[in-house]
Amino acid sequence: MTAPVEQAEPVQHAEHAEHAEHAEHAEHVEYADTNQHYDLDPEIFGRFLDPLRKYSSALYTSETDTLAEAQEHKLRFVADRLGLRGGERLLDVGCGWGSLILFMARELGCDTLGVSPAPRQHDYIARRAAEMGVSERVRTLVGHFERLDLPERSFDAVTMLGSIVHMPDADEVFRRARAVLRRGGALYVSESCFRSDATHAEFARRAGTDFVREDIFGWGDMRPLSALVASAERAGFSIASVDDLTGHYRRTIEDWLANVDASAAELDAHAPGLAAKLRHYLEIANAGWGYTTKHYALVCKKSR
Numbered sequence: 250m251t252a253p254v255e256q257a258e259p260v261q262h263a264e265h266a267e268h269a270e271h272a273e274h275a276e277h278v279e280y281a282d283t284n285q286h287y288d289l290d291p292e293i294f295g296r297f298l299d300p301l302r303k304y305s306s307a308l309y310t311s312e313t314d315t316l317a318e319a320q321e322h323k324l325r326f327v328a329d330r331l332g333l334r335g336g337e338r339l340l341d342v343g344c345g346w347g348s349l350i351l352f353m354a355r356e357l358g359c360d361t362l363g364v365s366p367a368p369r370q371h372d373y374i375a376r377r378a379a380e381m382g383v384s385e386r387v388r389t390l391v392g393h394f395e396r397l398d399l400p401e402r403s404f405d406a407v408t409m410l411g412s413i414v415h416m417p418d419a420d421e422v423f424r425r426a427r428a429v430l431r432r433g434g435a436l437y438v439s440e441s442c443f444r445s446d447a448t449h450a451e452f453a454r455r456a457g458t459d460f461v462r463e464d465i466f467g468w469g470d471m472r473p474l475s476a477l478v479a480s481a482e483r484a485g486f487s488i489a490s491v492d493d494l495t496g497h498y499r500r501t502i503e504d505w506l507a508n509v510d511a512s513a514a515e516l517d518a519h520a521p522g523l524a525a526k527l528r529h530y531l532e533i534a535n536a537g538w539g540y541t542t543k544h545y546a547l548v549c550k551k552s553r
């Protein structure tokens with residue numbers, strides 16, 4: 250398979266980030282040594298994602314919902330599951346191109362911090378935050394969540410949409426998420442999972458899984474839901490809800506695939522063969538829903 254089509258220049262390394270900076274001064278803590286996919290030109294993602302560039306499952310409420318509408322429904326669903334009313338301190342781990350933090354800052358006046366190892370995502374978020382007039386409520390940090398020193402008990406809510414799949418030590422991730430939450434705070438995780446331990450063992454090393462994990466991303470492991478729940482419980486969380494969003498992710502990817510086809514020429518202008526490579530990845534992702542793979546939303550409470 251081909252190498253990643255484009256990579257960002259390395260940025261300055263630093264050991265710890267004790268203070269988050271405003272988005273326009275996003276602190277470059279360390280270069281993303283995995284997940285090269287997320288450091289491609291943000292305009293590539295603008296070609297096939299919704300206008301918010303949300304790169305995770307949408308939530309469709311009718312047959313006629315557009316992708317853009319369904320992504321907004323999903324963000325409202327996340328706010329609802331977390332019980333957000335407005336003004337909360339929110340940490341988004343794996344913030345992508347900022348869809349969630351920009352939305353929660355604008356719609357609910359939340360004070361948000363986004364974390365991601367991909368430097369180009371932060372530059373993009375800083376620009377969007379300025380355009381939307383929410384820079385004061387949108388800060389970002391470049392780094393791996395598992396290695397950042399964030400102050401304990403400093404957030405009312407933590408979100409992880411499609412990001413824990415890229416973090417090898419799930420116990421450490423849940424432990425850190427709980428540590429940064431205030432007592433009574435909540436963690437929302439939505440993630441793609443193998444359907445069971447047995448499916449994980451059988452499919453984790455198949456050619457299609459290897460292609461997505463290594464050629465597209467750099468690292469990723471879809472654990473079964475039971476493994477995520479066990480990590481959450483070991484960290485001291487109390488599970489508040491589980492929703493099955495599998496059908497919603499299938500439809501989301503169908504919409505992305507239609508957009509890839511509609512803008513194949515523009516995608517290939519970024520890098521020859523890019524449209525076919527994206528199509529191959531998305532088709533693999535959509536082949537297993539319900540059989541080998543599932544997509545869940547998990548809400549965990551720090552009740553004590």
Ligand SMILES: C[S@@+](CC[C@H](N)C(=O)[O-])C[C@H]1O[C@@H](n2cnc3c(N)ncnc32)[C@H](O)[C@@H]1O
Binds near residue numbers: 364393409415
């Ligand atoms: C599938 S994208 C989802 C982005 C966003 N949550 C959304 O819904 O649009 C996964 C995100 O996780 C980030 N990520 C990967 N490894 C990470 C890590 N160790 N710590 C924090 N973020 C990470 C990637 O850079 C990317 O932004």
